Amino acid sequence: MNTKDFYYDLPEELIAQDPLLNRSSSRLMLLDKETGEIEHKHFYDILDYLHPGDCLVLNETKVIPARLYGVKEDTGAQVEVLLLHRKDKEHWECLVKPGKKLKPGARISFGDGRLKAEIVDILEEGNRLIRFEFSGIFEEVLDQLGEMPLPPYITHKLEDRTRYNTVYAKEEGSAAAPTAGLHWTKEQLEQCEAKGIEILRITLHVGLGTFRPVKMEEVEKHHMHSEYYSVSQEVAEKIEACKKRGGRVICTGTTSCRALESAARESGKIEAKSGWTDIFIYPGFSFKVMDALITNFHLPESTLLMLVSALSSREKILHAYEEAVKEKYRFFSFGDAMFIH
Missing domain, CATH: 3.40.1780.10 (QueA-like)
Known part of the structure; x- marks a missing residue:
């Protein structure tokens, strides 16, 4: 078939x-x-x-509002992170763009530093294991900074x-x-x-x-x-x-x-x-x-x-x-x- x-x-x-x-x-x-x-x-x-x-x-x-937009702390380059699966309180398996620039050790800042992250490892098919740093409750931070992960064929903003x-x-x-x-x-x-x-x-x-x-x-x-x-x-x-x-x-x-x-x-x-x-x-x-x-x-x-x-x-x-x-x-x-x- x-x-x-x-x-x-x-x-x-x-x-x-x-x-x-x-x-x-x-x-x-x-x-x-x-x-x-x-x-x-x-x-x-x-x-x-x-x-x-x-x-x-x-x-x-x-x-969850799983799509996050941030910047690399060392260069200011824009990056995108999509949360896929929570491993524990701080660690998530994620999709990232651009993948070539986000290697283990790379640090990312979201929302002017309200949420920070470090690439820990490269997983199967290029996914990343990411450790997040935040104050308070992660879900509340995500609710403020994240966007709904609409499929790529939807180009309109979801109001x-x-x-x-x-x-x-x-x-x-x-x-x-x-x-x-x-x-x-x-x-x-x-x-x-x-x-x-x-x-x-x-x-x-x-x-x-x-x-x-x-x-x-x-x-x-x-x-x-x-x-x-x-x-x-x-x-x-x-x-x-x-x-x-x-x-x-x-x-x-x-x-x-x-x-x-x-x-x-x-x-x-x-x-x-x-x-x-x-x-x-x-x-x-x-x-x-x-x-x-x-x-x-x-x-x-x-x-x-x-x-x-x-x-x-x-x-x-x-x-x-x-x-x-x-x-x-x-x-x-x-x-x-x-x-x-």
């Missing part, structure tokens, strides 16, 4: 640059995963397609940083948003529960893989970066009960899917589990837990496009994407939604 098999042509003007005023007013494409049949709705219609007894899985991860988090975000630790969840409003989730749809909450912290394109020509040779996830005993038990009563497990986003499938045994039974996963889902994968998926429209040749193709088929997904382009859907993080059922 070649990476180029997952290419599609996307006009640049269809890349959503700003979130809509109302989260749930985005468009919603319904795709029957078996027949390929397509319907066009809006996200506020989603409850019409969720049934009593279904389980709706949400990823509670919260994006309201809460719009790059879901309304249910709780567990801090992501370098990017689980964007399928950006469509949900608190009112809609309350309506789900009132309808008899059980809402389950898991965590997967979106990490480095979000920023890495698939460079391998053969899909099977691509290696995913590890991301931390957690599925509780309560969630595992409720999913088992959902399956027994004939309900569907509906994931909001590919991150929820990856967490559940990482916690599943070969038998299909899901376990309470937390740890690191590098699960890579592409066509041929046998889903053990997830039955349906709410997702956004993903980048050409991306691992996310491969994942949604595994749930239906590459041909049906690419046909749906062609239809979305023709109908001028909005693409990527702040774009429209798709329900594959």
Whole structure:
């Protein structure tokens, strides 16, 4: 299977640059995963397609303002640091620019010295281990100095940083948003529960893989970066009960899917589990837990496009994407939604 098999042509003007005023007013494409049949709705219609007894899985991860701009203390040269994974109170694994100038021992100042840092080590694929120096609480300093780590295809400034988090975000630790969840409003989730749809909450912290394109020509040779996830005993038990009563497990986003499938045994039974996963889902994968998926429209040749193709088929997904382009859907993080059922 070649990476180029997952290419599609996307006009640049269809890349959503700003979130809509109302989260749930985005468009919603319904795709029957078996027949390929397509319907066009809006996200506020989603409850019409969720049934009593279904389980709706949400990823509670919260994006932190992880992008920092500073200067090298010795030269004054401008640098950019993206926090990826906290190692302990002072140390983080980070992406840095420009990498050539930030070698072990290099010191950086942010916010006129409110936050300082030293490069400790060079890690896998050029990431840096950085030790931060600060007074008070790191999260408060970061909240004042950091910016939300928007993807490179979004060039507009985000006026309201809460719009790059879901309304249910709780567990801090992501370098990017689980964007399928950006469509949900608190009112809609309350309506789900009132309808008899059980809402389950898991965590997967979106990490480095979000920023890495698939460079391998053969899909099977691509290696995913590890991301931390957690599925509780309560969630595992409720999913088992959902399956027994004939309900569907509906994931909001590919991150929820990856967490559940990482916690599943070969038998299909899901376990309470937390740890690191590098699960890579592409066509041929046998889903053990997830039955349906709410997702956004993903980048050409991306691992996310491969994942949604595994749930239906590459041909049906690419046909749906062609239809979305023709109908001028909005693409990527702040774009429209798709329900594959």
